[in-house]
Amino acid sequence: MPNQVQELHGKRALVYAADGPLLRKGQDASDLISEARSADATIAVLPTARLDPAFFDLKTGIAGEMVQKFVNYGLKVAIVGDTSELAAKSKALHDFIYESNRRGSVWFLTNQQELDERLSRDAVAK
Numbered sequence: 441m442p443n444q445v446q447e448l449h450g451k452r453a454l455v456y457a458a459d460g461p462l463l464r465k466g467q468d469a470s471d472l473i474s475e476a477r478s479a480d481a482t483i484a485v486l487p488t489a490r491l492d493p494a495f496f497d498l499k500t501g502i503a504g505e506m507v508q509k510f511v512n513y514g515l516k517v518a519i520v521g522d523t524s525e526l527a528a529k530s531k532a533l534h535d536f537i538y539e540s541n542r543r544g545s546v547w548f549l550t551n552q553q554e555l556d557e558r559l560s561r562d563a564v565a566k
Contacts, residue, residue: 445479449559454481456490464492469506473513484510485555488521496523498532511545518547518555 444455454476463469463486476484494500510517527534540546549555 443475445481448483448485449556449562451483451559451562452479452481453483453485454479455485456487458487458489460490462492463490463495463506465502466505466509469509473509473515476515477513481515483516483518483559485518485520488519488523491519496526496530496533498530498536503536507540507546516545516547518549518558520549520551520555522550523548524550 443457443460446453446455456472463472472484472486492502495502495506498504507517523533523537527537537548541548547555547558549558
């Protein structure tokens with residue numbers, strides 16, 4: 441399934457396919473941001489399956505580097521997939537996910553339903 445541009449609760453989203461190459465470094469995030477900007481998307485929806493497992497090991501710095509790129513370029517990103525097992529094994533990752541969700545530029549969501557609910561709340565809040 442290729443990447444798709446979709447309208448989600450009044451926002452133009454670039455929804456990345458789950459079966460693409462793993463994202464392993466900051467440049468991969470830059471490439472995604474360029475693709476999303478080319479599609480005039482204001483949010484990128486990224487399945488956790490696309491993230492290299494090292495992303496979730498915060499000691500590698502990959503998560504911080506990628507997230508910072510999204511924040512710097514003003515593109516929201518929703519990372520969709522169940523991270524509860526990983527977060528349960530790492531307090532640092534748990535805290536990172538919690539803070540990311542609280543700040544609003546980067547969301548870690550379990551599934552499409554949570555994404556829809558979050559986007560719906562955002563649309564009502566504005």
